Amino acid sequence: MMRRHQSSRRGFTLIExxxxxxxxxxxxxLGWRALDGIIRSRVAITAxxxxxxxxxxxxxxxxxxxxxxxxxxxxxxxxxxLADADRMVMVRNVFRENEASALQVVSYxxxxxxxxxxxxxxxxxxxxxxxxxxxxxxxxxxxxPVILQKGVSGMTVQTWEGSGWKTGGAxxxxxxxxxxxxxxxxxxxxxxxxxxxxxxxxxxxVMIKSFLLGGL
Numbered sequence: 001m002m003r004r005h006q007s008s009r010r011g012f013t014l015i016e017x018x019x020x021x022x023x024x025x026x027x028x029x030l031g032w033r034a035l036d037g038i039i040r041s042r043v044a045i046t047a048x049x050x051x052x053x054x055x056x057x058x059x060x061x062x063x064x065x066x067x068x069x070x071x072x073x074x075x076x077x078x079x080x081x082l083a084d085a086d087r088m089v090m091v092r093n094v095f096r097e098n099e100a101s102a103l104q105v106v107s108y109x110x111x112x113x114x115x116x117x118x119x120x121x122x123x124x125x126x127x128x129x130x131x132x133x134x135x136x137x138x139x140x141x142x143x144x145p146v147i148l149q150k151g152v153s154g155m156t157v158q159t160w161e162g163s164g165w166k167t168g169g170a171x172x173x174x175x176x177x178x179x180x181x182x183x184x185x186x187x188x189x190x191x192x193x194x195x196x197x198x199x200x201x202x203x204x205x206v207m208i209k210s211f212l213l214g215g216l
Contacts, residue, residue, distance in 0.1 A: 051200050052207075054149040058115055058198065059209045061148065065106050066194050066211035068092045075103075076126065081191065081213075082137055083157035086110040088196070089136050091129070094122040105132040107141065108148075108155070113201060115152040116145035151201045160193030160210075 012020075070080055070091040082089040089107040096102075102122035109116055118141055120132040135141040158165040195210045 048203075051149070051151060051203070055198055055200065055207050058148040059196070059207075061117060062108070062194075062196055062209070063211050065090060065092050067214035068094075069213050070103055072190060075129075078126065078130065079133060081159070083159060083194075086155050088155070088157045089133070091133070096122075100124065103129050105129070105136045107136045109145070110152050110155045113151055113153060114147055115149045115155065115198070117148055118143045118145045149198075152198055153201045154199040156197040156199075158195040158197075159191035160195070161191045165195055166191075 070093050072080055075091065078091075080091040087107070087109050089105065092104055092106050094102045094104045102124050103126075104122045105120040107118045109118075118136065120136060120141065120143060123129055123132065132141075156167070158167050160166075191213060193210055193212055195208065197206050197208045199206050
């Protein structure tokens with residue numbers, strides 16, 4: 001009598017399926033977290049690179065202005081440099097092709113996390129220069145500012161006077177315009193260098209660069 005042999009085939013039980021699904025879910029979550037971390041790190045590095053590049057461009061513009069700062073002797077004791085918290089104003093020379101050199105008031109300011117630069121019209125008239133200086137230092141300059149860098153929490157400016165760095169104050173270097181209150185003698189020292197520190201939002205390190213003042 002022949003016996004019918006049946007192959008013993010057994011499928012997955014419900015518990016085994018649940019365990020397998022749980023393992024796959026854990027692996028998927030770990031993989032997603034790793035991928036999310038990589039993406040976040042890449043975004044942060046890209047933002048840091050863009051901030052550094054923007055700061056470098058701002059420093060390049062600052063260096064150009066510092067190198068072309070006006071000679072104080074030509075200004076007849078007028079102010080030519082003002083540096084205080086989150087603001088710097090200077091008088092620079094403007095050279096254009098086939099034209100005589102002129103003077104221009106340039107101002108930098110950090111406001112609401114944005115570093116901007118303004119430049120006035122060029123002039124050869126010292127009386128007009130007084131008006132341009134007053135407008136720049138009293139925040140009445142109607143010129144539209146150029147945005148140099150966003151995400152800047154602060155700017156500190158120091159000048160090299162004699163044998164050390166000095167933090168800028170409200171009185172302007174070079175003396176007041178004619179008819180204004182005289183600047184004390186201790187503030188009449190002629191700076192030969194400029195140091196600008198920019199603090200980026202969320203960054204622990206401060207970016208600092210020093211410049212020689214070319215008009216001296």
